[in-house]
Amino acid sequence: MNFRKTTALALGLGLLLTGCAQSADGQQPAPAAEQKTAGQAEALATSETWAKAAESGMSAAFGILHNNSGTPIALRKISNAQGDQIQIHEMRGTGDGMTMAQLEGDLVIEPGKDAVLAPGGHHLMFMDLQESLVAAQTARLKLEFADGSSTEVDFPIRNFDGANESYDEHAGDAHAGH
């Protein structure tokens, strides 16, 4: 997988409309097309992606990740240019008793299926923002899959009062400091 190609995807409307948005630092414009490497990343189609505005500390990103291929794809690692620690989280329990914790293992998306990242459900978690996520700007995240392929996805940043789920303090080891 040592070659790269640029694919202009027919993405969801939301992404197209923010295609000229700058990156999260608010200064550097970014190209509209996503950079994808061959492999599982090629099968990914995203829509309705967004991230929760936050000045500092924790935040989260959401959206629909669709597997366009005939084989499962496994999302393993999330990163960004700011070097934030970003985890894949799941919610445990029900109702008011729900807590979140780092997903154990990869986020596997079956062929033709969606992984829905949403408040109250699975989400991508910024553990301690290096730079603010400013509403109306766009966060660009690099999504890496189990086979080493990767793609970059834009998450428009929006105000959101929800997504304040409490942590399961006993789950995993990634929540030190919170």
Next chain:
Amino acid sequence: MPGTSVDRRLLLGTTAAAALGGMLTGFGTGKLSAPAPAATANPQGYRPFYGKYQSGILDGQQAHAVFAGWDLHWREGSKKEQLRAVLQMITDDAARLASGRGVLADTEPEMAQPGGELTLTVGLGQSLLDVAGRGQIGTLPRFAGDQLDEQYGQCDLLIQFCAQEQTVLHHAVRAVSKNLRGLGARRFAQTGFINPGGRGFRNLFGQLDGINNPGGELRESAVFGQPGWIENGTTLALRRFEMDLDGWDEVDGAGRDHALGRRQSDGAPLSGASVDDPVDLAAANELGLPAIAANAHVALAKPASADETMHRRGYNFDGAASGLLFASYQRDPATSFIPVQHRLAAADALNTWLKPVGSGLYAILPGVREGGYLGEALLGQV
């Protein structure tokens, strides 16, 4: 003798130039007029969002409107980039809402349906044109009789929301306002309503408003013709007039018609017999006096030339006070709205019952293509 007292009041109003300003009802000549165009919504109740022009301007008026204004806050860094981000977000919001979808992060996306012919029309004050570094529309001057309330004054950003139904309208205003939280302070959300008809609507004085709006190509030319501040863009003059309805109650039918220059009943000019007849300022009545008084509203509002033509798309409001949200679209306010409003502010017989409390001028952005954003022509390519 109530009729006598009314006539004296009208005369006094003229000579005292108690000028409060107003431009409520029909002006122009009959041959310029045309019925409002049929609504352009598809069968699902959605009006187009993408196009050469923004929607909510040339298309028929919906029953409900909210004109919302914001003053933007700025973080460190390029203001132009921050403005671009805001306009990209609003474009995304508007495209979604106009097609019955919630905005990103929407907690009530269900409220975006059914469509209700929702339109969002986005404009910038001169302050934001200055941030963009392009475009010159200026601001409205102070008009005679203005008693402006700061809360209805000039803002940085103006969005006209219109819909046939209030629930979808409320959701749209709230969804956009939530997304703009922290990026700006909302100065006002001025709510309006009309009962749309083929020949304008009844304002709260009971008059038919909008009879002589230009139609078809004349409307397009008045609004989007050149020279304008930008190709496919226009300007919006937004004024808020409180009406003294208790005082208006004391005016009899003849006095009302005299002040307007048209019959309240059917909108016919006092110089003619039917609503389609032209406003003829030279016409005399049976006593040999001008059929339309020199200080009648339509006499002063009548465009002195084609350059003065504008397209009015106003709404009634009520609440603590009642009145008219005057909204006019014109390619160049310096040749149309401003001189006409100065004439009216100086002498309009209706001024007696009008109090202007809000005033603003906005550069309405060109329409947007799919994949683009509102203001792209102004802010340029990244």
